[in-house]
Amino acid sequence: MAVLTAEAIVCAVRAHGEHGAILRALTQQAGLVAGYVRGGRSRRLRPILVPGNAIALELRARTEDQLGGATAELLTSRAPLLAEPLAAAAIDWVTSLTAATLPEGQPYPALYVALAAVLDAIGVAPSARQWAAALARYELLLLAELGFGLNLEECVATGSAEDLAFVSPKSGGAVSIGAAAGYEERLFRLPPFLRGQSGDPSTGDVLDALAITGHFLDRDVLDGRNRALLTSRERLVARLGRAVA
Template sequence: MASLTATAIVCAVRAHGEHGAILRALTEEAGLVGGYVRGGRSTRLRPILIPGNLVAIELRARTEEQLASATAELLASRAPLLAEPLAAAAIDWVTSLTAATLPESQPYPALYAALSAVLDAIGAASAARQWAAALARYELLLLAELGFGLNLEECVVTSSTNELAFVSPKSGGAVSLAAAAGYEERLFRLPGFLPGHDANPAMDDVIDGLIITGHFLDRDVLDGRNRDLLTARERLVDRLKRAVA
């Protein structure tokens, strides 16, 4: 990618030098891209380079290996959502997760669409339950896109598709009610919304879904690394649990 013009979701911004910033953003066709924004820490550009914002970016580099120079124009701001602590924590987590886990310059159009949907849901939903379910589905999709998909369509023990009630923390496969007998405490409870069977889940079900995706993100994608990122997610889930109480 010597040059690129695209619509992108800002995922991470890091200070570089006295006035500049390194931008990482997700595009639909080019995937996660990065570039140096001159003056990125200025009062004019700071409101634009906020994770979650939708921007028009232009990247230019002399070679494929060189960090591109970048410009960004605001298309849609999600900065007002940052005044709400729960929404701010969700935006911080989902954009940071994306920036930390996706390889650069590989297209993930499904993830781009899903991330857009999560951010739109956070802005439009009247209750955290509505966007938290979308967040759990995004995490499930990210696992699948990175090669760690869960099999929630049939029992990992019997291959039955009936009464799927649990998820194995080892295999990532669904377990039927009959096959789980006597082992329930060692398994995750499978909420119906995660495999797509419940469009309006209760908050308790959403929390169960986030526990499942969090376990596999930690084990398979983050591999216990990036403790700060995992801690941020733990705080988010704790806040959602308090919203249930």
């Protein structure tokens, strides 16, 4: 019998049977894993199995192909944040995105660390603009980890690393000011913080970054298939635009 014991982040919970639930959670060692939690819909376990919560997970399965049985103990509760509509929408989006796009059983340690950082930022950042910047970085990393990374280090037209200011919606490559001349309206503006430059990103920077990552998530990862998930992101970005303006 295979046994996995790890800290994990709850990403999705679905009712199963009369009292149970199927849990999907992201671990650092094993990536996204799924398990059946007996009594997962009980009064005791419902506050633990909340997307965004950090848990101590134990997963037992007889074979690799079998859905294992899972137990969970609460490590960090982010349930209080769900009382804030904007924070709740962000947690719902980032955990749902993770559950919907990552293959099960494949380690993504950088994504685990980044997801935990985004959730922490939602809880402690002094403004929505700052945690929204962390969210954009997470989406950019997820694209890269799934094989759809953007080249923001050099101009896709000239190969130069100087004066990078735009991103091509077709190639996902950066475009310099000179190469973009006359085509600026067809390109995304490249916020400096997406290239690792220090400083507090502006409202415009954050919204520009989310426009970039949203475009490529839709095209390359979600492929327009999960319309409900994409619609929830559109609502989140619209609310962020009003909140950080």
